[in-house]
Amino acid sequence: MxxxxxxxxxxxxxxxxxxxxxxxxxxxxxxxxxxxxxxxxxxxxxxxxxxxxxxxxxxxxxxxxxxxxxxxxxxxxxxxxxxxxxxxxxxxxxxxxxxxxxxxxxxxxxxxxxxxxxxxxxxxxxxxxxxxxxxxxxxxxxxxxxxxxxxxxxxxxxxxxxxxxxxxxxxxxxxxxxxxxxxxxxxxxxxxxxxxxxxxxxxxxxxTNGVPDGVDEIEVEKYLLSLPEIDKINDMHIWALSTTEIAISAHLQCDQPGDYMKIIDSATEGLRKNFHIDHVTLQLETCNKKHKESTI
Missing domain, CATH: 1.20.1510.10 (Cation efflux protein transmembrane domain)
Structure with a gap:
C-alpha cells in the first residue's frame, strides 16, 4: 500500500x-x-x-x-x-x-x-x-x-x-x-x-540528506552514463523526501541533445523502474557549455 x-x-x-x-x-x-x-x-x-x-x-x-x-x-x-x-x-x-x-x-x-x-x-x-x-x-x-x-x-x-x-x-x-x-x-x-x-x-x-538505504549512487550514475546520448553527469544529488519517497536532481551533459524530451523521459523512466526514484529533476547541457560545478 x-x-x-x-x-x-x-x-x-x-x-x-x-x-x-x-x-x-x-x-x-x-x-x-x-x-x-x-x-x-x-x-x-x-x-x-x-x-x-x-x-x-x-x-x-x-x-x-x-x-x-x-x-x-x-x-x-x-x-x-x-x-x-x-x-x-x-x-x-x-x-x-x-x-x-x-x-x-x-x-x-x-x-x-x-x-x-x-x-x-x-x-x-x-x-x-x-x-x-x-x-x-x-x-x-x-x-x-x-x-x-x-x-x-x-x-x-x-x-x-x-x-x-x-x-x-x-x-x-x-x-x-x-x-x-x-x-x-x-x-x-x-x-x-x-x-x-x-x-x-x-x-x-x-x-542530513544522505543517500537512502537500498539506493546505490554509483549504480545510478552507471545507468545514466549507459544512455547513448549522455556523456557526463554533473551535480547529481539523491536524497529522501520521506521514508518511502526518494528524489534525484542532476545535470546531464550531452554531445548532441537532439530530442530534449525523449532523453529526459528515457532517463526518468529508467530511474523510476530500476531504482524506485519517483521524484526526478534532470537538466540537459551541451558539451560545449562550460559547467560551473556547485559547491555542494
Missing amino acids: DEENIAQDPRNRKKYWLGISINLIFIIFEVACGLFASSLALVTDAVHNLGDVLGLVISLVAVILLKRKPTKHHTYGFYNTTILAAFINSLILVASLTLIIWESILRLLHPESHVNGGIVAVVALIGVVINGLTAYIFQSGAHGELNERANYWHFVGDALISLCVVIAGVAINFTGWEMIDPLVSILAAVFILRESWNVFISSFDLV
Whole structure:
C-alpha cells in the first residue's frame, strides 16, 4: 500500500489509535508494577514500549499529514516530518536505554533487598499478550509500507522480550537470586539499544540528506552514463523526501541533445523502474557549455 492510499484509508487511523491506547495503559501499569516490585527489567521493557508507542504516534501523524497538499512555503508537503520525528525518537530512546544500563550496573553493585519475581512474571506475561495483540493489529502491513512493517516487527520483538522477562521473574521466584533482574534488564536494553542505534544512524543519514538505504549512487550514475546520448553527469544529488519517497536532481551533459524530451523521459523512466526514484529533476547541457560545478 503506497502513502497516498494509507492516508485515505480510515482503518489505518483506527488501528493506530487502538495500538497507542492499549499500549499507553499497559506502560503506566508496567512502570507502577516495576517500581512496586523493584524490577528494572519491567521498567526497561516499559521504556522500550514507550519508544514503540512514540513510533506509532509518528506514523499516525504521518498518515494525517500525508493528506495535506504542498503549499508555497512547504513545496514538498510534509512527507519528511516522519524522518525528523524518527530521528528525535531514536535519539531519546538511545539516551534512555543508556541510562537504564547504567542504573542496572549500579543495581548489580548495590543489589536491592527484594525483587518480587511473581509480580515481574505476571506483569511481563500481560506484556506478551499486549504486544502480541498489537503485532496482530499491524499484521496486514507486515510486508507492506515501511512504517507499518517496522511497527509490526517492533511489537513482535517486544513480545519476545517480555517473554524473557517472564522467565527472569519465574527464575527469581524459584532461586531467590535477585541479580537475575538487573542482568536481564542489561541484556534486554543492549539488544534493544543495538536495534535503536541502527534506526538512529539510518534516520540521521536521511535527516542530513544522505543517500537512502537500498539506493546505490554509483549504480545510478552507471545507468545514466549507459544512455547513448549522455556523456557526463554533473551535480547529481539523491536524497529522501520521506521514508518511502526518494528524489534525484542532476545535470546531464550531452554531445548532441537532439530530442530534449525523449532523453529526459528515457532517463526518468529508467530511474523510476530500476531504482524506485519517483521524484526526478534532470537538466540537459551541451558539451560545449562550460559547467560551473556547485559547491555542494
